[in-house]
Amino acid sequence: MIDLQLMALLLIPLFGGGMLAVFGSRSWAAELNSLMSGLTFLASVALTMRVIDSGPQVVFGEQFFIDQFNVFLVALTAFVAFTTSLFSRPYMRIEQHHGKLSTGMLHLYYSMYQMFTFTMLVALTTNNMGIIWVAMEAATLTTVLLVSLYRTPSSLEAAWKYFILCGVGIALALFGTILLYFAAERVLGEGGTALLWTHLNQVKGELEPTVLKLAFIFLLVGYGTKIGLVPLHSWLPDAHAEGPTPVSAVLSGLLLNVALCAVMRSKVLVDGSLKTHFAGNLMMGFGLLSVVVAALFLSRQKDIKRMFAYSSIEHMGLITFAFGMGGPVANFAGMLHMTMHSLTKSAIFFAVGHAAQKAGTQQMERIRGLLQVSPTVGWGLALGTFAILGMPPFGVFASEFLIITTAMHEYPWTTPILLAALGIAFAAIFGKIQPIVFGETTAKPLPHPPALIPVFVHLLLVLILGLYMPPYLANWYRQAAALLG
C-alpha cells in the first residue's frame, strides 16, 4: 500500500515534467502545472498519514526509506511547491505581458518546475546515500537554467556562479559519500547495501571513526554550500535576486531544507560512530557564523529579493545551529523553524514578486507606499515581514524562542550572539520594509490580478501554529526529533 503512495508521489511530478516538456507552450500549461503539483501534494498527504500511523518503513527493495523526519519535509515540499505553482500562474503571465518572458522560456520554466519537484522528492525519500547525491546535483541542474531565465547579464552571472559553486560544493559532498562508502564497505561488505542508510544506521557504532570524521567534513561543506552556510553562501543572494520570483521562493523555501536533510542523515551516522559531539559542534559553528554574517549584510542590501535571500541564510544558519545542539528539544525546534521559515519566506517572496512588478524594479528605494495602490500586496508583505522577524503571535516567534531558550540552557555563551544578530536583522529589515509598505506611492496597477491567496494561506498557517500546535502535529514532530538523536 505504501509503495503505491510513494510511487504516486514520485511519478506524478516526473510525468508532469514530461507532459509539460511537450505541452509547455500551450495556454493551459500553467493550469496543468498547478494540477500536477496539486496531485503531488495529495499523494504526499496520503503518504504522510500512512507513515505517521505505521512508523518508519523501507519501500521498493530498500531503495527508499520513509520515516517521520523525511515525511515531514516531503509534506512541506509538496505543499509549498503546490502553492508556488498557484502563485506562479498569474505572476508569470504578468512577466510575459511586461515582455520579460517569451512563450519558449515559459515552456522551459513549467517543465523544469515539475522536474525540480521530482528531484527534491527523490532526494528526500531515497535510502541510498549515493542517490541523495545524484538527486541533489540533478536539483541544481534543473534550476540553473531557471535562474538565467531572463537572459539578462546579471541573471547569467548569477546562474553561472550558482552552477560552478554548487557544482564544486556538491563534488566535495561526493568525496564525503565515497569516504562513507569506504568505511561502510569494511563492515557491510561490498555491493549495493553498503550505501543504504538503514543498513548504515544499524552498524553505525562499528564504522571507522577517523574516516567518518573526514567524511562528515566533506559532506557538511558540500551540502552546506547548497544550504547557503557562510562562507559558502555567495551564490545564494545572486541566484535568489536574479531568478524569477517563484524560483526564488522554492529555492529558499525548499531546496535549502532538502540539503539540510542530507546533512542530518549523515550526522546521525557520524554521531553513532564517533560518540562525541564533533558533528554537532561543527554544525553549531557554521550555523552561528551564518546567522551573524547574514545579519550584518542585511542592512547593506538595496535589492529587496537580495535582502530576503540574506534573511534565508540567517534562518538556515539558525536551523543548522539548532540541529547542531541536538537533543529532542533542539531538534524539535529546528524542525518547527524549518516549517515556519519555508511557509513564511515563500509567502514573502510571493508578495515581493508582485510588489516588484508593480514598482517595475527590485530596488527598495524605488518601491514606495504599497498599501495605497494595493492593500493586499502591502499587507501580505508587512505581515510576512513581521512573521519572519519573529514577532509574536506568529509561529516563527515560537520556534526562535525554543531555539534560544535551549541555547541558553545548553550553551549559554551563544545566547547574546544570537540575540544581537536577531536584533540587528530586525532593525535592518524593518527599517527598509516600513517605507515600502506605508507612505506615498509610485506603483502602477498590474495587467492581471495578482494571486495573493497563497500568501495569506501560508501566513495564516504560521499564525495558527504560533498560537496553537495540534497534538497530532506535536506528536509527529516529537517522534521525528527523537529519530535525529
Added chain:
Amino acid sequence: MTIPLSLQFINLLAALLLLIAFAMLAQRRILSLINLFAWQGAVLALSTFVVAYTTSQHHLYYSAALTLLLKVMVLPWLLHRLIHRLNVRWDVETLLNIPTTMLAGLALVIFAFNLAAPISQLAQGITRGLIGIALASVMLSLLMMLTRRKAVSQVVAFLSLENGLFFAATSATQGMPLVVELGIALDVLVATFIFGIFFFQIRETFESLDITHMEKLKDD
C-alpha cells in the same frame, strides 16, 4: 615483500593521473586542455579496468566501459564541437602565473596526502596510498577552477574534478554501486549539455567567454 604487478600498474596509472592534473593546471591553450582531459579519462578507464580484472568485480567492467564511453569519447567530442562552433579553438589564456600556480599545486598535493594519511592506514590491498592521489587531483582541479578566467577551461576543470572523484571511488572502494555510478554519469552528461547552452548565452550577452565580465554582482 614483492608488490604484485597489477598493483604496480595501478600505482603507475595513479601517478599518471596526477601528472596529467598538473599538466592541465599549466596548460594555457584550450584545445590542448581538452585533449589532456580526454587522456585523463583514458587513464581512469584503464585503471578501473585493471582494478576490475584483479578483484574480479564484474560491475567494474561496466564502470570502465562507461568511463571510456563518456569521459574519453562523448565529453571531449562535445567540447571539441563546442569550441569549434564558438570559434575559441585557438584561444590562449593570458592571465596565468604558471610558476606560482605550480607551487600552490605542490602545496595542495602535500596537504592532500597528509589529510588522507589516516585513511590510507586503514586501507587494505591495492587501495593503499591511492586515496591521497585521488584527493590531490581533486584539489588540483579545484585550484584550476580558481585560477582560470575562461568559461570553457573552468568547465574542463569541473569535469576533471569529477575524474578525480571517480578515481577515488574505483580505486579506494572498488567502485560505488552501479546505480549510483549511472546516476553520476547522467548528471555529468546533462551538466555538460547545460554548460554548452550557457556558453552560447554568455557569448551572446557579453560577446566573449571571459568570465571577468561577470563580476558585477557584489555586495558593496
